[in-house]
Amino acid sequence: MLLEVDELCVNYGRIEAIRNISFTVREGEVVTLIGANGAGKTTTMKTVSGLRPVRQGTVRFQGEDITSMPAHERPVLGIAQSPEGRGCFVGMTVIENLDMGAYARPDRKSPRINEDRDRVFGLFPRLAERRSQVAGTMSGGEQQMLAIGRALMANPKLLLLDEPSMGLAPKLIQQIFDIITEINEQGTTVLLVEQNAAQALKRAHRAYILETGEIVREGTGDELANDPAVKASYLGGDV
């Protein structure tokens, strides 16, 4: 078991954002958390990456309890996140952003970094073309690619993707999801938070549905995609 989240509760002040949720991610999987706005998806993601303190419950990574580990120590363990809203360093170039992704790596001076950069450029040829462009001047889709590429530069065991399809054109969404599948096939485990349930369920091995801070259903991607209730609420009854 790569990631185990057990009876997690997170509060914003007195408001309960997440109540007693438990889920797991096994090595090699793509697992998705889907849900509407405000269901607690991003909050869950932030507790896994360490940006959000936990009120109750545990987060374990490879068996180790990391519930109260600060966010900046988690990349070293192998957790990397592409945050919601991309979070590119807008004043830095593409290359500098990618180098920031490898900031915490102990082997950051070895030639492996160049290999990983080439891998990112292989996945996103667009980034290679724009390698010395300042990130703030790129389109939303390119910034999303950069955010994912930057997270990959940490050479993570677990890649956290928070709404990678947000604000992108349909064609680009398709492309981003294809790349997520490709990343997974290359051996990286992916935890994906999405509002685009159709795509997420199609790509995921397993899925959890979050509603108002609680997990209401779980199953394989196919099961949930063909479930009438899920279809009605998340897939517009048509996929």
Added chain:
Amino acid sequence: MSTVSTTLHRVGDRFRSLPRPAKLALAVLAVLLVYLLPIINPPLITTTDSDFGAVLFSCAMYALVAIGLNIVIGYAGLLDLGYIGFFAVGAFTVGVLGSQHGKLPLLLCIPAAMAVTMVSGVLLGAPTLRVRGDYLAIVTLGFGEIIRLVLVNTNWLGASRGISNIPSPPSIDLFGVPHLVWNGAVASIDLGNETRFLQFSVTDSIPFYWLTLTIVLVVLFLDWLMQNSRVGRAWEATREDEDAAELMGVPTFRFKLLAFATGAAIGGLSGALFATKQAFINPDNFTIIYSVLFVAMVVVGGQGNRWGVVLAAALLTWAPEKFRFLSDARFLLFGMALMALAIFRPQGLLPPRRTVRAKQADEETEVLEEGVAHA
């Protein structure tokens, strides 16, 4: 205005593209010229209504302040409105150790002053750097005032009388350098007016200027080293997106604290130089208006560009002295100039290259988007 900055950037580019020996020769020449400014007394630049050497000392001292504050504001993105507090702590550490309660030589007082300000920076930063944005500005604003009020009310620190007889740096009197006097465009050597190299005294500010300028150059070099290291990259990432930086494995709190402490130490160093040059300090030297002036230097210069903030610090110190004959009207003009700058050139005189690049590209995309809208 923007032509000023593009010209300056172009000068920088041309300089960088020169062959190495030529670059070195030009740099040495420029530095030498800056050292000799108070000796040459160039017409137009020299201040007729106040001692030019003293004005240059202030320029160099405030340049040092601006370099320090630029680390805090420009690199780490932390708005510090109480920087005068660190300047005061540095000055008073020298006063206490060198005069009021001890007779330590100045060369020991200065590192002590830096250490004490660094500690005060950590003490202030540790609880406050966890808050973000405006809160930090408010807390630091309070800090600056607290320091001043403590100084006014503590007898041990001389209270409102202040501290006098602050020691000077050790003098080594080697030779005299006669000044130039200008008659129109003709320069002649004024044998009756010379500066002893290197004698620190209240009557001649020029040796203090040389000392401070040397320290400025050393600190500029260290600043360059820091900015181009992993530390500089971490500051930049933290400034741009704190959460994202944290996700990259940057311990943002520790780096903010480091910026704060480094900035504080440089502020303390400039305060220490101020104290030894004046030989006498009192709390009135450390009012809140200076904190605002320091921030103005960094903003006018272009946050994040060390040459910009040095230029702005020198300009904002020199201009009120140069136009002393306008008496109080110069403050009105000064304020209006700052306002004009804020309106027409909010990014500062010499913004970092990055900001320039980003802005250009921004304008380009805007034009493109407008084109799409019209189509």
